[in-house]
Amino acid sequence: MRKGTVKQFDSNSAYGFIEDDLTHSSYFVFYKSIKEEGYKKLNVGQRVRYQLAQGKKGLQCINVYVDHD
Incomplete structure (x- = not known):
């Protein structure tokens, strides 16, 4: 899995x-790709693991897991 840092996440827009x-490229992430229990949101600066997949407008993050280390 790839590793990265959340640069932006808008809970209202999901x-x-x-x-x-x-x-050091930035990739789009949609809240449905977050694999956490409960309310799905990410915080700026949070460390994550994820995979990339081709979306409608280019590569995007899928299977996103928050690093709890």
């Missing part, structure tokens, strides 16, 4: 962006 550790 989407945001994650910056990849290796490429």
